Each structure stands twice: as C-alpha cells, then as structure tokens.
Amino acid sequence: MSKEVDKKILELFLNQSTRHEGFTLLVNTYKERLYWQIRRIVVNHDDADDVLQNVFIKCWRSLDSFRKDSLLYTWVYRIATNESISFLKKKRGADKIELSEEAYKLQAGKAEFVMDANEIEIRLEKAILQLPEKQRIVFHLKYYEDLKYDEIAEITGTSVGALKASYFHAVHKIKDLVKRD
Amino acid sequence: MTKNKEHNEKLNDPISFEGDNKRNIYDVPKNYFESLQESIEEKIIEADLSDLSISKRNIYETPNQYISSFKTLDQKTEPTRIISFKNFNSNRFLKIAASVTLIIGIGYLGFLFLDNSKTNNNQISNTNDFDFEISEYETGLFNETEDELMASLIFEEDISFDNSDLINESDLTIDELEEYLESDIDLSIEF
Numbered sequence: 300m301s302k303e304v305d306k307k308i309l310e311l312f313l314n315q316s317t318r319h320e321g322f323t324l325l326v327n328t329y330k331e332r333l334y335w336q337i338r339r340i341v342v343n344h345d346d347a348d349d350v351l352q353n354v355f356i357k358c359w360r361s362l363d364s365f366r367k368d369s370l371l372y373t374w375v376y377r378i379a380t381n382e383s384i385s386f387l388k389k390k391r392g393a394d395k396i397e398l399s400e401e402a403y404k405l406q407a408g409k410a411e412f413v414m415d416a417n418e419i420e421i422r423l424e425k426a427i428l429q430l431p432e433k434q435r436i437v438f439h440l441k442y443y444e445d446l447k448y449d450e451i452a453e454i455t456g457t458s459v460g461a462l463k464a465s466y467f468h469a470v471h472k473i474k475d476l477v478k479r480d
Numbered sequence: 481m482t483k484n485k486e487h488n489e490k491l492n493d494p495i496s497f498e499g500d501n502k503r504n505i506y507d508v509p510k511n512y513f514e515s516l517q518e519s520i521e522e523k524i525i526e527a528d529l530s531d532l533s534i535s536k537r538n539i540y541e542t543p544n545q546y547i548s549s550f551k552t553l554d555q556k557t558e559p560t561r562i563i564s565f566k567n568f569n570s571n572r573f574l575k576i577a578a579s580v581t582l583i584i585g586i587g588y589l590g591f592l593f594l595d596n597s598k599t600n601n602n603q604i605s606n607t608n609d610f611d612f613e614i615s616e617y618e619t620g621l622f623n624e625t626e627d628e629l630m631a632s633l634i635f636e637e638d639i640s641f642d643n644s645d646l647i648n649e650s651d652l653t654i655d656e657l658e659e660y661l662e663s664d665i666d667l668s669i670e671f
Binding site: 338411 | 509517
C-alpha cells in the first residue's frame with residue numbers, strides 16, 4: 300500500500316474544492332482490492348457490489364473525521380470487513396438459517412468462476428468458503444493481500460498472536476480440504 | 481521448547497500449492513469497476529436527499545381560489561390557437577412538403593406531355609411506317625443543293641442537274657422523262 304497515495308487522497312479530500320478528486324482517487328485505488336476481500340466473504344457478486352458501495356459511502360461521510368492515528372488503507376479495510384460481517388449477519392437473520400459448512404459448499408457450487416479456472420484454484424476457493432468468517436478474512440488479508448500481521452491486527456481489531464494462530468489453523472484446514480477433494 | 485520451535489516453524493511455513501493460485505477466479509460483470517464510482521455517487525446523492533427530508537410541495541403563495549376560479553372559454557370567443565414553430569411537428573411538415581412537391585411534379589410532367597402531344601399531331605412522323613412513293617427523278621431533285629433550287633425558283637431557270645445516272649439506271653427514255661416532268665408530281669402517301 301502506497302503511503303504517498305494515501306497522503307494525497309487525504310490532502311485532496313479534506314480540501315472542499317478538490318474533495319471530489321480525492322474521492323475519485325480513493326475509489327480508484329481501493330475498489331478492486333476491497334471488492335475481492337468482500338467477495339470472498341459474501342461470495343455472490345450482487346451482494347459484494349452492495350457491500351462495496353456501502354463501504355465507499357461510509358468513507359465519503361466519515362473521511363473528514365478520520366483520525367490519523369492509523370493508516371488510511373487499514374481504516375478502509377476495516378470498514379470493508381465490518382460491513383461484510385454485518386451483511387452476513389443480516390442475511391442470516393433474514394433467512395433464519397445457519398450457514399454451516401454444507402451451506403458454504405452449496406454457495407460455492409453456485410458461484411460463477413472464470414472460464415479458465417483450474418481444478419486446484421476452484422478447490423482452494425471452496426475450501427476457503429468452509430472457514431468461519433473471521434478466519435476467512437484473516438486468510439484473505441494474509442495470503443492474497445500479503446499484509447503484515449500488525450496491519451491485519453489494526454484492521455480486524457485482534458491481537459497479532461491471535462491472528463497468527465487463526466492463520467495457522469486456516470492454512471492447515473485448507474490444505475486438508477484441498478487434498479481431500 | 482522443541483514443541484514451540486516446531487509450532488513457530490509451522491507458523492512461518494508458507495502455503496504452497498501447485499502453480500499460481502493467488503489470482504481471483506470469481507467471474508465479474510464486464511465494465512463493473514469502470515462504472516462503480518458513478519453508482520456510488522448516485523447512491524450518495526440519494527441518501528443525502530433523503531436525509532434532508534425535502535418536501536415536494538409548492539410553497540409559493542397564490543391568491544385565494546385562484547386555481548378553482550379558472551373558467552372554460554366560450555367556443556365563439558376562443559382565441560386562435562398559436563402553434564409555436566419550435567413545437568411544430570417536423571414529421572408532419574415533411575409529409576405535407578413531400579405531397580405538395582409530388583403534386584407539382586405530376587402537374588409539370590402532365591403539362592409537358594400534353595404540350596408534346598399537341599405538336600406531334602402537326603408533325604409528320606419520321607418513322608418508316610409511312611409509305612412514301614418517291615420517284616427516282618424526285619430523289620435526284622432532292623439531291624440538289626438548296627441554293628440551286630432557290631436559284632431556279634428566283635431566276636426561273638431550269639434546274640440543270642446531272643441526271644445521267646438516273647437516266648442510265650432508269651428504264652425511261654428522254655421523251656418519257658420530259659413527259660413525266662411536265663405532268664403533276666403526285667406524292668402518294670399511304671398511311
């Protein structure tokens with residue numbers, strides 16, 4: 300994550316005359332990364348689109364009051380994480396079902412993968428879906444985004460030690476699931 | 481201590497799968513990311529407007545019973561409806577213009593046709609439908625130049641032309657030829 304870009308975003312956004320420009324830079328910098336983080340949690344594209352838009356709307360409304368005690372990207376990722384989890388909780392509440400491992404498997408079966416996705420890739424995605432939400436988030440941020448433990452700790456509000464343990468369990472579970480299939 | 485070492489090593493052990501499996505394999509609609517910002521901004525505007533709770537009622541003051549006091553006008557005194565040129569239906573205009581042009585065009589062609597047919601009656605057809613019997617003498621006469629013919633008329637001179645070919649080719653004798661010249665020329669036109 301480029302700290303210079305984050306600095307630029309804040310500078311532009313906090314100035315009323317360049318606020319829109321700052322927001323555009325924010326969206327363009329983070330849209331894809333946030334999308335994939337959210338998509339791996341909620342699976343369905345339309346759901347991911349709703350959550351992603353809500354994330355940016357929150358950024359628009361709250362960036363003025365951003366306290367520079369954390370980095371901008373960790374702040375944005377935190378919003379995305381919280382929104383994704385809130386979305387799933389609401390969905391569970393609306394459907395009144397418990398999203399068990401079997402449900403995730405079903406969800407994975409309905410997910411649309413790209414035409415050239417190979418077998419290992421699909422197995423990996425399906426295995427990831429069988430992880431609990433928070434473990435899935437940690438796995439995504441560590442494996443796909445390649446963030447450091449302290450950055451993930453800031454995003455998830457969890458200690459570094461707990462994250463390491465969570466990641467460890469996630470990795471071994473996925474390996475077992477992928478080999479089993 | 482050994483257990484902790486093993487535990488730490490496992491934590492540091494990166495996942496290794498065959499090939500590059502870090503790419504995102506979920507299908508995304510075409511141009512999704514390009515149009516994302518626009519969708520977000522529309523939602524922001526919508527949310528801001530709903531936050532303001534703006535009423536859509538009209539707040540300008542109007543005189544009492546102003547709207548209800550509108551009366552329908554008498555047909556006799558109804559003013560002429562003025563159609564603004566801007567609101568004029570251009571399609572209708574084009575149709576009318578096309579019709580007028582067609583009528584004028586047909587009229588003009590008809591005029592031309594009628595005009596031609598009148599003069600045609602006065603013209604002698606130059607087709608080969610008519611059977612003109614023209615004697616060889618007359619053919620010879622026609623071969624003279626206009627000037628020579630005019631000269632003969634003005635100066636009453638005999639037209640002297642070389643009719644030797646004619647005489648040689650025809651079966652007539654000179655006497656028969658002269659007799660023929662003295663007689664009336666009869667142009668038989670058979671229709």
